[in-house]
Amino acid sequence: MSTSAGWDRPRTSFYTDHYELTMLQASLHSGAAHRRSVFEAFARRLPDGRRYGIVAGTGRLLEGIANFRFGEAELDFLGRTGVVNQDTLDYLANYRFSGDIWGYPEGEAYFPMSPILVVESTFAEACMLETYLLSVLNHDSAIASAASRMITAAGNRPCIEMGSRRTHEESAAAAARAAVIAGFDSTSNLEAGIRYGIKTVGTAAHSFTLLHDTEREAFEAQVASLGPGTSLLVDTYDVEAAVRAAVELAGPRLGAVRLDSGDLVAQAQWVRQLLDELGNEDTKIVVTSDLDEFAIAALQSAPVDSYGVGTSLVTGSGAPTASMVYKLVSRTDDAGNFVPVAKAAKNKTSMGGRKYALRKLNDHGIATQEIVGIGRRPEDDGNDRPLLQQFMKNGELLPGWTGHEGVLRARQRHADTMAELPPVVNRLQRGEAAIPTIYEEY
Structure with missing residues (x-):
C-alpha cells in the first residue's frame, strides 16, 4: 500500500x-x-x-x-x-x-x-528547529516506547492501535504511525492510513447494536453487508446469547468476536470453549477495554488472538513524553x-x-x-x-x-x-x- x-x-x-x-x-x-x-x-x-x-x-x-x-x-x-x-x-x-x-x-x-x-x-x-523538533520526537518516541512494551507483552499475538478518540486529531495519526513502527499490526485511524500507507481496520461499536431493535438484527445487517468474516461485538447485552446468535448467522466462517468489558481472562476462556463447541474453532477472539502492557501480560494465559489498545498507548502508558x-x-x-x-x-x-x-x-x-x-x-x-x-x-x-x-x-x-x-x-x-x-x- x-x-x-x-x-x-x-x-x-x-x-x-x-x-x-x-x-x-x-x-x-x-x-x-x-x-x-x-x-x-x-x-x-x-x-x-x-x-x-x-x-x-x-x-x-x-x-x-x-x-x-x-x-x-x-x-x-x-x-x-x-x-x-x-x-x-x-x-x-x-x-x-x-x-x-x-x-x-x-x-x-x-x-x-x-x-x-x-x-x-x-x-x-x-x-x-528546537521546539518543533522536540515536540515531534518527544511525542512519537513516547508512544513507540510504550507500544514496544505492549508488543513484548503480547508475544506473537497482533495488536491494533485504536486510540484516536483519546488524543488530539493530529496526535492520533502520529501515534498510529509510531505504534506500527514498534510492531503494532494496524490502526483504526484513516488519516494514518492515507498518509503513511498503514493498514486500517474496524467494524462496529455498541451504538450499531443499540440502533437496531434487537442484537440479532444488528448482526444480520453487519454480516450481510461486510460478510461472514467480519468481527462481531458480543458484549452489548448477554455475551453467551450474542455468541450463539453470531455463530448461527455467520456460520463457521465468522471472523472474530470482540470482548470489550468484564473479566476478560475468564470470559475469553469460556467464549473460546463455546465457539469450539459450536464448531467455530477458527473464529478468533479480539479483546479491547483499556488495555496496557500489564493487562496484556495478564492475558497471556487466555485464548485471546489479538488486542485492541487505545488510551494507554496514545498517552505513552504513563510516560507521555520522552x-x-x-x-x-x-x-x-x-x-x-x-x-x-x-x-x-x-x-x-x-x-x-x-x-x-x-x-x-x-x-x-x-x-x-x-x-x-x-x-x-x-x-x-x-x-x-x-x-x-x-x-x-x-x-x-x-x-x-x-x-x-x-x-x-x-x-x-x-x-x-x-x-x-x-x-x-x-x-x-x-x-x-x-x-x-x-x-x-x-
Missing part, C-alpha cells in the same frame, strides 16, 4: 516558540547567527523504571523541516505584532534549512544520553574552529562536543554498552554497530527515511534492535537501563 500523493503537508515554521525568533534577531544583530553550530537531541534519563526507549518521529520531522518556511501570512503576523524587526523578517523570508542531520534511525532503541539526533548548520538555521532536550554542544569560534560548549548545571547534565555513537556487542551479537564518543567515532571491536545515520545533506532529504518506505524500514529496525538487546528488556518490572551509556573523550 502506498501513501496518497495528494496529502498536503502543512507549513511547520509556526510550530515553534516566540523566543526562537527573538534569539534569531539578537544573534543576527551580534553577527553570531551565521556561526556553524552543532545541536544534539537526547534524553538525560528514561521514564522512571523503564529499561529502554524507542526512537520515533524522525520521518515526520524530516518532512516537516523540508516545509519549514515563512510565507506571507507568517511574515505579516510577525511584523504586525512586533515579534521581530524588519532585518529578521528579511532573513525569514528566504529561510531554508541547508544543513546536515544525522541520528538514530526510527525504531532504534535509545538509552540515557544517546545522541538521538545531531543537527549541524548555522546557529540561525538550527536554533529555530523528556528529550535539544542542546548546542559545539560551535565555531572567530577563527572558524569548532569548540565544545555546554551549560554548567549540576542537575541538568550535558556534555559539550560533537558526539558519535556505537552499540558494543558481545560474541553472541547481544548489546552490552552504548558507547558515545566525544570528538570522534569510538573504536569498533569488529562486531560493534554504528548508530548514527545521515538523514539530510546540505538541506536535502536523503532517500528512504520518510513516507511508507520509512515506516517499513523503521518497523524492521525495531524488530532487529529488540533481538539484539539483552533479555532484561522483556521484563515489565521497574529497573535500570538495559545497557549502560559509556563516554569516551578524544
